[in-house]
Amino acid sequence: MTLLSANNLTLQFDTDEGRITAVDDVSFELSPGEVLGLVGESGSGKSVTAKSLMQLNPSNAVYGPESRITLRLDGNDIDVLSLKKASELKVVRGGAVSMIFQEPMASFAPAITIGDQMVEQLMLHTDMNKKRASDVSVEMLERVGISDASKRFKQYAFELSGGMRQRAMIAMALSTRPKLLIADEPTTALDVTIQAQVIDLMKDLVSEFGMGIIFITHDLGVIAQTADRVAVMYLGKLVEQGAVRDVIRNPVHPYTKGLLNALPKLDDLDAPLTPIPGDIPSPLERPSGCVFHTRCSVAEPRCQITVPPMTMTGDNHNFACLVAAGEKETA
Amino acid sequence: MSDKPIISARDLSIHFTLRGGFLAPKQVLRAVEGVTLDIPSGSFFGLVGESGSGKTTLGRAFLKANKISRGQAHYFDGEVEYDLENLSKQQLKDYRKRAQLIFQDPYAALSPRMTVRDIIAEPLEVMGLTSTREETDERVREIAAKCRLNLEHLRRFPHAFSGGQRQRISIARALVSNPRFVVADESVAALDVSIQADILNLLKSLQDELGLTYLFISHDLSVVAHICDHVAVMYLGRLVETAPTKDLFSAPRHPYTKALLSAIPSLDPDQRDGGQKLQGEIPSPTNPPPGCKFNTRCPFAIDICRTKEPELEHSGREHDVACHRWQELAEGADAESAT
Numbered sequence: 083m084t085l086l087s088a089n090n091l092t093l094q095f096d097t098d099e100g101r102i103t104a105v106d107d108v109s110f111e112l113s114p115g116e117v118l119g120l121v122g123e124s125g126s127g128k129s130v131t132a133k134s135l136m137q138l139n140p141s142n143a144v145y146g147p148e149s150r151i152t153l154r155l156d157g158n159d160i161d162v163l164s165l166k167k168a169s170e171l172k173v174v175r176g177g178a179v180s181m182i183f184q185e186p187m188a189s190f191a192p193a194i195t196i197g198d199q200m201v202e203q204l205m206l207h208t209d210m211n212k213k214r215a216s217d218v219s220v221e222m223l224e225r226v227g228i229s230d231a232s233k234r235f236k237q238y239a240f241e242l243s244g245g246m247r248q249r250a251m252i253a254m255a256l257s258t259r260p261k262l263l264i265a266d267e268p269t270t271a272l273d274v275t276i277q278a279q280v281i282d283l284m285k286d287l288v289s290e291f292g293m294g295i296i297f298i299t300h301d302l303g304v305i306a307q308t309a310d311r312v313a314v315m316y317l318g319k320l321v322e323q324g325a326v327r328d329v330i331r332n333p334v335h336p337y338t339k340g341l342l343n344a345l346p347k348l349d350d351l352d353a354p355l356t357p358i359p360g361d362i363p364s365p366l367e368r369p370s371g372c373v374f375h376t377r378c379s380v381a382e383p384r385c386q387i388t389v390p391p392m393t394m395t396g397d398n399h400n401f402a403c404l405v406a407a408g409e410k411e412t413a
Numbered sequence: 414m415s416d417k418p419i420i421s422a423r424d425l426s427i428h429f430t431l432r433g434g435f436l437a438p439k440q441v442l443r444a445v446e447g448v449t450l451d452i453p454s455g456s457f458f459g460l461v462g463e464s465g466s467g468k469t470t471l472g473r474a475f476l477k478a479n480k481i482s483r484g485q486a487h488y489f490d491g492e493v494e495y496d497l498e499n500l501s502k503q504q505l506k507d508y509r510k511r512a513q514l515i516f517q518d519p520y521a522a523l524s525p526r527m528t529v530r531d532i533i534a535e536p537l538e539v540m541g542l543t544s545t546r547e548e549t550d551e552r553v554r555e556i557a558a559k560c561r562l563n564l565e566h567l568r569r570f571p572h573a574f575s576g577g578q579r580q581r582i583s584i585a586r587a588l589v590s591n592p593r594f595v596v597a598d599e600s601v602a603a604l605d606v607s608i609q610a611d612i613l614n615l616l617k618s619l620q621d622e623l624g625l626t627y628l629f630i631s632h633d634l635s636v637v638a639h640i641c642d643h644v645a646v647m648y649l650g651r652l653v654e655t656a657p658t659k660d661l662f663s664a665p666r667h668p669y670t671k672a673l674l675s676a677i678p679s680l681d682p683d684q685r686d687g688g689q690k691l692q693g694e695i696p697s698p699t700n701p702p703p704g705c706k707f708n709t710r711c712p713f714a715i716d717i718c719r720t721k722e723p724e725l726e727h728s729g730r731e732h733d734v735a736c737h738r739w740q741e742l743a744e745g746a747d748a749e750s751a752t
Contacts, residue, residue, distance in 0.1 A: 123605035273463040303678035357611035
């Protein structure tokens with residue numbers, strides 16, 4: 083059973099400099115209770131992909147005609163991209179789908195108390211009355227490990243520390259009991275010790291609430307610690323996806339391999355750091371063929387022309403690389 | 414290289430006075446308190462800690478960008494020796510050439526209205542290091558080539574560059590005055606992983622080529638482990654542990670260092686229960702706890718930790734730690750690993 087499926091998602095932005103491709107023919111699925119890690123560097127399209135699940139992209143976004151996002155709730159399929167009116171969109175914006183953002187200071191309204199913001203969304207998305215919504219909110223704040231929850235409930239975002247704000251953000255996102263949670267770099271702005279606490283908390287909550295999570299990050303270590311499956315993106319393309327163990331231990335795509343080699347590893351301090359050569363191309367100068375060929379160490383002339391199709395290797399492990407596919411075949 | 418450290422700080426404190434509100438008393442924020450530290454000449458010296466630990470404040474004090482409230486800091490590079498507390502105007506001018514800063518955010522650090530050539534040349538002109546335009550151009554081209562920027566790049570404006578290229582421009586600007594001591598404050602934190610390794614390798618090769626000493630401020634322990642030869646760990650304005658990198662990572666003494674290390678997310682999906690997690694958050698520096706500053710979060714804290722502040726003591730060759738119980742805890746760990 084799938085909770086969410088994205089098929090052939092293509093997304094472009096109309097800008098003054100022309101039409102920019104942000105997401106190019108991306109497909110993935112998510113089951114209830116599963117954590118899908120979406121990894122990629124800046125400009126890879128991971129945030130834009132996640133935002134399209136809630137139709138949060140700005141109005142200059144143009145979805146490809148083939149793009150489908152289907153959310154399955156209680157046996158009913160919802161075609162997310164066909165939703166237009168605010169009343170229809172409610173279900174993907176806070177109803178069955180919630181989102182946690184990277185910078186909690188920017189996502190809370192500064193002049194409204196944490197409590198009022200939590201109560202407001204609960205009253206909007208559930209049939210709770212104000213009293214019940216307050217009780218549930220305080221309970222959620224306690225659940226995410228905020229001490230003195232009833233006092234924090236009455237405070238403003240600036241009165242909380244960074245770690246506590248992110249906990250409050252999580253409490254708020256989960257209080258409506260969403261079926262799908264989108265976490266966009268939820269730990270990136272936090273210190274490493276606080277990050278460890280928040281990751282632990284999120285793991286506990288997944289097992290308790292059983293929702294599906296899309297976890298966006300650029301940190302492969304965080305992915306290894308949280309995700310069941312991982313999808314690696316580069317310049318709007320999905321280049322590899324599979325179970326987190328398979329992808330991290332046996333990466334196939336040269337980009338995934340490169341990312342892993344570029345990471346400083348603590349168990350081998352003398353290992354040299356190997357950067358991926360070159361820079362990420364500007365979206366205005368999108369390479370033809372395989373988008374990674376400009377930085378790829380194994381690229382062949384055909385990589386500049388042919389867009390590599392997704393190739394299966396092993397159990398549910400896909401990659402998009404012509405050279406690796408050729409090697410797999412001959413092996 | 415000489416045996417005398419390029420920077421030596423003795424009991425250095427930096428306090429800021431916060432303006433109190435209406436009827437509220439003034440508060441003193443003790444950003445750095447009693448830090449004694451030697452940065453060996455020619456080293457790649459890492460300074461780590463969480464936000465609020467005072468690492469940036471300390472780094473800026475070495476550049477004379479923060480006032481030192483108490484204690485001393487000396488600079489020595491083989492040619493000149495300065496007491497950073499008492500610099501004459503002339504000396505300060507000279508010191509600005511010798512000590513430079515590389516910023517964190519390459520997007521904010523470069524003026525969008527200047528060409529790359531002008532950005533790199535500006536320090537030369539401000540400091541009056543070159544007399545003719547030809548001389549300036551010559552020097553800019555030389556340092557740009559070392560930072561792997563080509564002549565074509567020099568004519569353009571920063572907006573045309575990616576994050577990695579911008580950071581190379583920042584580095585060229587910092588190094589154009591031929592400094593001996595460079596503070597790199599979170600200089601790779603804003604970069605993507607694939608680019609980060611490239612900048613780290615560049616910093617390292619420039620060090621070998623130009624004989625630089627770096628103070629590398631970072632919150633990322635795995636980066637520090639790879640690039641630095643010495644590491645100092647700070648917590649709430651105090652130095653809690655300092656050691657050669659290999660020692661610190663193989664045998665951390667301070668419970669805070671241990672906690673920081675175990676908090677790094679492991680790349681191994683089967684190692685998901687990564688040891689002891691640190692509870693709580695760093696206390697406010699305006700109201701630090703008495704005794705050892707770490708006692709509110711330390712799993713090993715006992716009575717003495719809550720009353721008496723531990724001194725930095727030698728625990729091995731070049732390995733110093735400020736913890737009342739490090740010996741006891743080290744013996745416990747040895748016994749554990751023996752069994």
